[in-house]
Amino acid sequence: MKGRKKEHLEISINEDVQCSYNYWDDVALVHNALPEIDMKEIDTTWREFGKEMKAPIIIAGMTGGFEEAGIINESLAKIAEKYQIGMGVGSQRAGLEDEKVAKSYSIIADYKIPLKIANVGAPQLLEWKKPIEMAEKAIKMIKADVLAIHLNFLQESIQVEGDRVAKGCLEKIREVSSSLSTPVIVKETGAGISMEVAKKLLETDIAGIDIGGMGGTSFAAIEAYRAKKRGDKIQEELGHIFWDWGIPTPYSLLEVAEICQDAGMVIIATGGIRNGLDVARAIALGADAAGIASSLITSDSAEKKMEVCFRSLKTAMFLTGCKNIKELKDVEVWID
Numbered sequence: 001m002k003g004r005k006k007e008h009l010e011i012s013i014n015e016d017v018q019c020s021y022n023y024w025d026d027v028a029l030v031h032n033a034l035p036e037i038d039m040k041e042i043d044t045t046w047r048e049f050g051k052e053m054k055a056p057i058i059i060a061g062m063t064g065g066f067e068e069a070g071i072i073n074e075s076l077a078k079i080a081e082k083y084q085i086g087m088g089v090g091s092q093r094a095g096l097e098d099e100k101v102a103k104s105y106s107i108i109a110d111y112k113i114p115l116k117i118a119n120v121g122a123p124q125l126l127e128w129k130k131p132i133e134m135a136e137k138a139i140k141m142i143k144a145d146v147l148a149i150h151l152n153f154l155q156e157s158i159q160v161e162g163d164r165v166a167k168g169c170l171e172k173i174r175e176v177s178s179s180l181s182t183p184v185i186v187k188e189t190g191a192g193i194s195m196e197v198a199k200k201l202l203e204t205d206i207a208g209i210d211i212g213g214m215g216g217t218s219f220a221a222i223e224a225y226r227a228k229k230r231g232d233k234i235q236e237e238l239g240h241i242f243w244d245w246g247i248p249t250p251y252s253l254l255e256v257a258e259i260c261q262d263a264g265m266v267i268i269a270t271g272g273i274r275n276g277l278d279v280a281r282a283i284a285l286g287a288d289a290a291g292i293a294s295s296l297i298t299s300d301s302a303e304k305k306m307e308v309c310f311r312s313l314k315t316a317m318f319l320t321g322c323k324n325i326k327e328l329k330d331v332e333v334w335i336d
């Protein structure tokens with residue numbers, strides 16, 4: 001298990017595992033030639049889950065469970081603290097099953113991060129005898145404000161040793177979300193959420209959805225590389241066939257944003273977000289915040305990347321004449 005998460009990270013950094021097309025390029029915000037605002041007055045504050053963040057940006061959960069992962073989580077935590085934004089950790093399964101590696105996740109609790117997101121997989125909730133206790137332990141491990149339950153069945157289907165039992169996940173999500181006092185969100189990991197699935201999730205006690213759509217990191221691609229390394233040519237070919245599988249993030253957002261807003265759910269758009277312009281596009285399409293993952297770990301400086309993210313978000317807001325995030329939600333959007 002530990003080895004698998006390490007391989008995911010190495011492959012994501014060293015190979016091109018991006019989807020063939022990033023659908024955020026189809027989304028244009030309508031330019032305002034007369035913005036009539038002072039850029040200095042733009043306020044990017046995002047308030048959610050009783051917390052205040054400097055921008056609606058989240059460092060999406062990626063890693064944990066081995067030494068190098070702890071180093072990466074710590075460097076990302078420093079950025080989350082400096083910029084006062086949200087941060088998630090990767091699946092905490094390893095840390096829950098082996099206390100020795102818990103520090104690679106809990107290191108983020110040493111930093112003043114306004115919103116910390118714990119992470120467990122829906123397949124693990126099925127496996128564990130006491131899923132509620134395990135979820136509580138994951139929250140405690142990083143002193144989390146929110147728990148994300150991730151859905152990753154694209155990855156599980158391509159993965160050589162994948163877990164293909166998806167029966168009963170919805171019931172587990174219902175059970176866990178109704179039992180915890182910490183808010184729970186459901187998070188896809190690159191294949192998106194359809195309206196039908198969102199409607200089912202809305203019947204549980206979750207507080208939000210991270211639509212985790214297609215267009216950025218492809219887990220089918222990551223698993224294709226792993227299968228190749230193992231000489232499993234069949235799974236490798238499956239990885240290539242499903243490389244671009246999923247609902248593109250902007251389209252997933254269009255499907256679910258309205259019904260989620262009506263239900264008072266927080267909606268996070270992760271998947272293919274590269275900069276603050278993509279964050280602005282996501283907010284204009286109905287997201288409350290956007291999550292950014294691979295762009296941070298593949299960049300030569302994650303901190304510089306975040307600075308560009310903040311400045312490009314502000315620039316997009318200036319050029320659309322928006323003084324705050326609420327106004328950004330109402331900006332006119334063209335979709336190619």
Ligand SMILES: Cc1cc2nc3c(=O)[nH]c(=O)nc-3n(C[C@H](O)[C@H](O)[C@H](O)COP(=O)(O)O)c2cc1C
Binds near residue numbers: 089091119187188271
């Ligand atoms: C190396 C790596 C490991 C990841 N591990 C997890 C994980 O354990 N749990 C999870 O919910 N998402 C995980 N993700 C998914 C990201 O949180 C995110 O949803 C996805 O990468 C899409 O965002 P991106 O296009 O900005 O990379 C991982 C992503 C990467 C690149």
